[in-house]
Amino acid sequence: MIKALRGTKDILPDEITLWDYIENTGRDIFNIYGYNEIRTPVIEEASLFIRSIGDATDIVQKEMYVFSDRGGRNIALRPEATASIVRACIENSLFHAGGVTKLFYTGPMFRAERPQQGRQRQFYQIGVEAIGSDSPFIDAEVIAMAIKFLEKLGIKKFHIKVNSLGCQKDKASVMEKHKESFRPHLEKLCADCKGRFEKNVLRIFDCKKDSCKVIAENVKTESALCGDCAEHFKQVKHGLDLLGVKYIEDHRIVRGLDYYTKTVFEITQEDLGAKDAICAGGRYNNLVKELGGKDTPAIGFAFGIERLALALAKPSSLACPERSRGKPRASSPNVFIAVAGERLYNEAFRLLNDLRKAEISSEMDYESKSLKAQMRRAEKIGAKFAVIMGEEEFKKGKVILRDMEKHSQEEMDLKDIVMKFKKVGIVL
Numbered sequence: 468m469i470k471a472l473r474g475t476k477d478i479l480p481d482e483i484t485l486w487d488y489i490e491n492t493g494r495d496i497f498n499i500y501g502y503n504e505i506r507t508p509v510i511e512e513a514s515l516f517i518r519s520i521g522d523a524t525d526i527v528q529k530e531m532y533v534f535s536d537r538g539g540r541n542i543a544l545r546p547e548a549t550a551s552i553v554r555a556c557i558e559n560s561l562f563h564a565g566g567v568t569k570l571f572y573t574g575p576m577f578r579a580e581r582p583q584q585g586r587q588r589q590f591y592q593i594g595v596e597a598i599g600s601d602s603p604f605i606d607a608e609v610i611a612m613a614i615k616f617l618e619k620l621g622i623k624k625f626h627i628k629v630n631s632l633g634c635q636k637d638k639a640s641v642m643e644k645h646k647e648s649f650r651p652h653l654e655k656l657c658a659d660c661k662g663r664f665e666k667n668v669l670r671i672f673d674c675k676k677d678s679c680k681v682i683a684e685n686v687k688t689e690s691a692l693c694g695d696c697a698e699h700f701k702q703v704k705h706g707l708d709l710l711g712v713k714y715i716e717d718h719r720i721v722r723g724l725d726y727y728t729k730t731v732f733e734i735t736q737e738d739l740g741a742k743d744a745i746c747a748g749g750r751y752n753n754l755v756k757e758l759g760g761k762d763t764p765a766i767g768f769a770f771g772i773e774r775l776a777l778a779l780a781k782p783s784s785l786a787c788p789e790r791s792r793g794k795p796r797a798s799s800p801n802v803f804i805a806v807a808g809e810r811l812y813n814e815a816f817r818l819l820n821d822l823r824k825a826e827i828s829s830e831m832d833y834e835s836k837s838l839k840a841q842m843r844r845a846e847k848i849g850a851k852f853a854v855i856m857g858e859e860e861f862k863k864g865k866v867i868l869r870d871m872e873k874h875s876q877e878e879m880d881l882k883d884i885v886m887k888f889k890k891v892g893i894v895l
């Protein structure tokens with residue numbers, strides 16, 4: 468049997484209700500803050516990500532799915548969406564003169580990581596990008612919106628860590644400081660991290676090897692921001708205070724993608740175990756220019772949808788566990804038509820069509836089974852009503868209408884059935 472690839476998963480009908488809930492809640496919240504949806508292709512020129520994310524990063528060096536297409540072009544399955552959205556904005560001139568272009572997205576991303584709970588090779592993100600302003604208010608608003616999204620979903624026990632990497636010049640001094648901190652431990656770092664020490668010392672913080680993790684957790688870290696960036700970060704924190712967002716300042720938050728400048732942040736959730744980052748983001752003030760656009764500051768974030776779904780499946784993560792959305796059932800039909808006697812199948816099939824034409828969700832068994840088996844199925848799929856067609860009733864132009872929730876039933880004229888459902892207002 469051919470199975471799904473390692474690190475990929477089918478999202479089954481039973482789970483879709485939860486996924487819809489997550490995506491629709493995101494849509495509602497992002498709309499309130501003025502964001503519009505964008506969908507970009509899952510394949511892009513590999514160079515887009517190499518230039519944006521950085522060629523010393525794990526994503527580009529080890530995790531990106533890259534292939535040559537039939538025309539010999541170097542193509543990548545997108546490992547994230549920020550670079551694609553910036554590319555789309557430049558290509559389609561989506562920048563608002565003097566304003567902020569606010570976009571949100573949801574869709575699959577691909578990274579060849581070692582799969583584990585909460586980490587997949589094809590995973591889904593829901594995220595936003597606000598392009599066109601360096602105002603610290605936007606930083607505070609974007610972080611507050613991420614929190615609003617979590618709260619609206621009903622998820623609790625999350626923590627926000629913020630940091631500022633400063634402008635491009637500051638990043639160079641931040642790196643120098645980190646180099647000094649790591650230098651005494653250089654011999655104990657893995658071979659990859661020795662290379663990272665020379666090429667991009669910040670990437671040592673992303674190393675997944677336990678020995679390097681221990682070193683990274685214990686090295687001295689300090690801020691090295693210029694006056695402007697220090698003031699910007701102060702204003703971001705002031706904005707967060709104004710909006711009532713509780714955060715921790717942590718200089719170890721350096722993010723695994725090179726495009727970040729100034730504000731960076733991560734949100735973790737306590738019940739997620741080792742892969743506890745549910746959301747991450749930050750400013751990328753140089754990316755638009757680097758990809759060929761005008762000098763345009765920007766900020767954004769992305770949530771991992773699998774991780775949101777994992778948190779929502781744990782009652783301990785929910786503000787209202789009694790409203791747990793852990794195991795929602797797939798959508799149920801309003802009406803199930805059960806047929807007693809094979810000769811009535813044509814009539815039942817016609818009624819099924821009439822109900823659907825009237826936009827009433829309805830279902831029947833297509834193979835002749837006993838009435839008992841059909842009613843069991845109606846129960847199982849959660850139908851609200853059953854229309855039972857029996858020979859005796861049918862001769863009088865009647866059917867039995869059974870309310871599956873109240874366990875009551877009545878005889879009705881067959882010709883009135885569609886109208887009856889329209890009247891009780893269960894038209895979808």
Ligand code: HAM
Pocket residue numbers: 546547548549578580585586587588590591592594595596723744745746747748749750766767768769770771772773774
């Ligand atoms: P990221 O930190 O690489 O940032 O990913 C964001 C979130 O995606 C993570 O916090 C996590 O929840 C989820 N995620 C990442 N990798 C996996 C995986 N292999 N399996 C499951 N979930 C995963 C970005 O992607 C940036 N583009 C975010 C951003 C937007 N920055 C600015 N704008």
